[in-house]
Amino acid sequence: MQPILSVILFSAFFWISSADDDKYYTNIYDNIDLDEILNNQRLYKNYIDCITNKGKCSPDGKELKKNIPDALSNNCSKCTQKQKDGTDKVLKFIIEEKPDDWKLLESIYDPQGAYKKKYKEQAEKRGYKLA
Numbered sequence: 001m002q003p004i005l006s007v008i009l010f011s012a013f014f015w016i017s018s019a020d021d022d023k024y025y026t027n028i029y030d031n032i033d034l035d036e037i038l039n040n041q042r043l044y045k046n047y048i049d050c051i052t053n054k055g056k057c058s059p060d061g062k063e064l065k066k067n068i069p070d071a072l073s074n075n076c077s078k079c080t081q082k083q084k085d086g087t088d089k090v091l092k093f094i095i096e097e098k099p100d101d102w103k104l105l106e107s108i109y110d111p112q113g114a115y116k117k118k119y120k121e122q123a124e125k126r127g128y129k130l131a
């Protein structure tokens, strides 16, 4: 490739990937098919093992794990709308279908139950219970 072209491409890429870095979490994984993950035991387990520190993380699992404490503390205020909707779907699924995983997640990310309290009402409005 022409050197000048690669510089331009690289700069463009860097600019895009760093834009709004503070305002929103990366949206490069927004096209992940959540239903596919939730309906696939092996894929689902990979993510859960990652965020519960039981196994290796894929790049997007790593990104997710990194952002969970922050998103919890600020009500997902850096989530894109798509990420908010996805979060609801995933939480509902885990709470209703995988209660053991949910317990484990709570013990890791909300040991005092503070977030449960904070988001209880909001969750009910969105159709699930933070049991």
Ligand SMILES: *[C@@H]1O[C@H](CO)[C@@H](O)[C@H](O)[C@H]1NC(C)=O
Pocket: 075, 118, 119, 122
């Ligand atoms: C979190 O943000 C949503 C808007 O996305 C808002 O409706 C809700 O009241 C907020 N909840 C808390 C606990 O701050």
